[in-house]
Amino acid sequence: MTQHNADRTPVTVIGLGLMGQALAGAFLRDGHPTTVWNRTAAKAEPLVARGATLADSIGDAVAAGELVVVCLTDYDAVHKLLDPVGEALDGRVLVNLTSGTSAQARETAEWAARHGSAYLDGVILAAAPGIGTADAILVYSGPRPAFDLHEPTLRSLAAATTYLGEDHGLSALHDMAVLGVMWGILNGFLQGAALLGAAGVDPAGLVPLVRQGIGIVTDWLPGYAQQIDEGSYPALDATLDTHRAAMEHLARESESLGVNAELPRFIQALADRAVADGRGGDGYAAMIEQFRRPSGARP
CATH class of the missing domain: 1.10.1040.10 (N-(1-d-carboxylethyl)-l-norvaline Dehydrogenase; domain 2)
Structure with a gap:
C-alpha cells in the first residue's frame, strides 16, 4: 500500500478508464492522498488496494480534493457528471484532461468560474503506460496562479509539464495540431507500406x-x-x-x-x-x- 505524505496536496481523480487509472496511480506513487470515483466502482479496486479512497458519490469525490482531475470520454460526459455538483467545486482547482475542442475548453472554463473554481484545461501527449515517466508530456492552459500553485503536484503525471498560456483553448489547439502531424506520419507510412505490399515487399x-x-x-x-x-x-x-x-x-x-x-x-x-x-x-x-x-x- 502506498504511504501518503501529510505535506502532499489531496487529489481527486474522476474517471477510471486506462488513462484515469494511470493518473491516479501516479499521484499515489508520489504520496498524494488520492480520492477516486468512477461510474463502475469495480475499476477502483486496484487503486483502493494501493491506498486510494473510493468516494461514495461524485459530490463526495469533488469535495475531497483541493485539486480535482477529470479524465472522461468527452466534454458531454464531464458536464453530465459535474453539472449537478458544481457548487462543490467552489474554491477548488479543476483540471480537465478530457480531449475536446478549444471552444469546449473555453465554455467549460466559464462554467467553472460561475461555480467559483479555477479551471485548467490540459492535454496528455502520452499513452497510459507512460504516465509518471519521462515519456509523458502534459500541457496546460488557464489561469497562471492556479497552474503555479499545483505544478509540483501535476509533475507526478509527467516531468515535461508545460504551461501554454491564459487562454483555456490553447491546450486543445496544440492537441489537434500534434494529432494532425501524427496522422500525417502514420498515413504516409501506410501509403508506403501499401506500395511495397503491392510489389510483394x-x-x-x-x-x-x-x-x-x-x-x-x-x-x-x-x-x-x-x-x-x-x-x-x-x-x-x-x-x-x-x-x-x-x-x-x-x-x-x-x-x-x-x-x-x-x-x-x-x-x-x-x-x-x-x-x-x-x-x-x-x-x-x-x-x-x-x-x-x-x-x-x-x-
Whole structure:
C-alpha cells in the first residue's frame, strides 16, 4: 500500500478508464492522498488496494480534493457528471484532461468560474503506460496562479509539464495540431507500406528508412516555423515545383500498382493551387497558405 505524505496536496481523480487509472496511480506513487470515483466502482479496486479512497458519490469525490482531475470520454460526459455538483467545486482547482475542442475548453472554463473554481484545461501527449515517466508530456492552459500553485503536484503525471498560456483553448489547439502531424506520419507510412505490399515487399524494411527520413524532416521544422512566422519561404531544400513533380510520381506509382492514390492526389491538388498562386519557386513551407484557407475557398 502506498504511504501518503501529510505535506502532499489531496487529489481527486474522476474517471477510471486506462488513462484515469494511470493518473491516479501516479499521484499515489508520489504520496498524494488520492480520492477516486468512477461510474463502475469495480475499476477502483486496484487503486483502493494501493491506498486510494473510493468516494461514495461524485459530490463526495469533488469535495475531497483541493485539486480535482477529470479524465472522461468527452466534454458531454464531464458536464453530465459535474453539472449537478458544481457548487462543490467552489474554491477548488479543476483540471480537465478530457480531449475536446478549444471552444469546449473555453465554455467549460466559464462554467467553472460561475461555480467559483479555477479551471485548467490540459492535454496528455502520452499513452497510459507512460504516465509518471519521462515519456509523458502534459500541457496546460488557464489561469497562471492556479497552474503555479499545483505544478509540483501535476509533475507526478509527467516531468515535461508545460504551461501554454491564459487562454483555456490553447491546450486543445496544440492537441489537434500534434494529432494532425501524427496522422500525417502514420498515413504516409501506410501509403508506403501499401506500395511495397503491392510489389510483394515486406514493409518491415521500410521502417529504418522512414525513421531516418522523419529525423531529417524534424530537423527542418524550426526553419519552417521561422519562415511561417516571417511570411517568407525560401527554397532551402527544393522548390515547390520540384516537390510537385515528385508528388505526381507517387500518385502514378500508386495507381499503376492498384493502390489507393487519393491521399497523394489530394496533397498534389494543394500543391497545384499553391503553384497557381505563384508559389512554385518557393520552398515547401509556402503550402501553409493553402492550409490557412478555409475549405472550398479560392483566392
